[in-house]
Amino acid sequence: MQYTLLITGSPYQSKACHTALRFIRAALNKYPNSIKGVFFYEDAVLIGNQTAQPPRDEINLTKAWQEIAEQHSVPLYLCIAAAVRRGIINESESRRYELEQHTLAEHFQLEGLGTLVDLINSTNKVIQFR
Amino acid sequence: MKHTLIHLNSSPYSSLACKEGLDLALVLATFEQPVDLCLSGAALALLTDNQEPTAEQGKNLHKLLAGLEFYDIENIYIEKNHSWLEDNPTWQGVQPLNGDEWQTMFSQYQQVFRF
Numbered sequence: 001m002q003y004t005l006l007i008t009g010s011p012y013q014s015k016a017c018h019t020a021l022r023f024i025r026a027a028l029n030k031y032p033n034s035i036k037g038v039f040f041y042e043d044a045v046l047i048g049n050q051t052a053q054p055p056r057d058e059i060n061l062t063k064a065w066q067e068i069a070e071q072h073s074v075p076l077y078l079c080i081a082a083a084v085r086r087g088i089i090n091e092s093e094s095r096r097y098e099l100e101q102h103t104l105a106e107h108f109q110l111e112g113l114g115t116l117v118d119l120i121n122s123t124n125k126v127i128q129f130r
Numbered sequence: 131m132k133h134t135l136i137h138l139n140s141s142p143y144s145s146l147a148c149k150e151g152l153d154l155a156l157v158l159a160t161f162e163q164p165v166d167l168c169l170s171g172a173a174l175a176l177l178t179d180n181q182e183p184t185a186e187q188g189k190n191l192h193k194l195l196a197g198l199e200f201y202d203i204e205n206i207y208i209e210k211n212h213s214w215l216e217d218n219p220t221w222q223g224v225q226p227l228n229g230d231e232w233q234t235m236f237s238q239y240q241q242v243f244r245f
Contacts, residue, residue, distance in 0.1 A: 042150050113157035128243050
C-alpha cells in the first residue's frame with residue numbers, strides 16, 4: 001500500500017503539517033516504502049520558506065520535513081502557483097520574476113497540480129491533512 | 131482512474147480556499163480525471179448571482195461556474211432546503227440533494243478533498 005499525503009493546512013494556523021509529520025514518521029517506520037510523495041497546497045506551502053525563523057524553543061517544522069526527505073528520499077512538492085503567490089520562490093522562478101532572492105528551502109520542489117494528479121493515479125490512497 | 135469529489139466549504143471571500151479547490155477541480159478535469167463538486171456552509175455564497183466584488187474583496191469566482199461544463203464538470207451538489215438559497219437569485223447549475231442523499235454521496239467517491 002502506497003500513500004500520497006496532501007497537506008493544505010497552514011503551518012501557523014492549523015496542526016496539519018504537525019499531524020502529517022507524525023503520520024509519515026509512523027508510516028515510514030513500519031513500511032519504509034509506503035509514502036510515494038507529499039504534496040503541499042494552499043497555505044501549507046509556507047512550510048517551504050527557507051527564511052522563516054521559528055523561536056528556538058519551538059519545533060522547526062521546515063527542518064523536520066527536510067529530515068524526512070533526506071532520510072527516506074520522500075519527495076516534497078509544493079504547488080507552484082500557491083507557493084509563488086505566497087513568496088516561496090526557487091532560483092528559476094526568481095529569475096523569471098526578475099527578483100534578487102529566492103526563498104525555497106532545500107529538499108522542497110515546486111511542481112504544478114499535474115504532479116498531484118499523477119500521484120493520485122499512481123498511489124493507492126491520498127490522505128488530506130487540513 | 132479515481133473519481134474525485136471536491137467539497138467546497140469555505141467562503142469565497144474570506145480566504146483562497148474556494149479558489150484553490152476550484153483550481154484543483156479544473157486541473158483534474160484537464161487531465162481527464164472524473165471530478166464532481168459539492169458546496170456547503172459559507173461556500174454556498176459562491177452561487178449568488180450579480181456579485182460585483184472589488185479587487186480588495188476578492189476575485190469573482192461566480193464567473194467560473196458557467197465554464198465548468200466545458201471541463202466536463204457537470205455534477206455540482208448542494209443540500210436541499212437552504213432558505214437563504216431560495217430567497218436569493220442563485221446559479222441554477224446545482225443539483226440539490228436531500229439529507230440522506232447528501233450523506234450517501236460522500237461514500238460514493240474514491241477520494242474527497244475539502245477546501
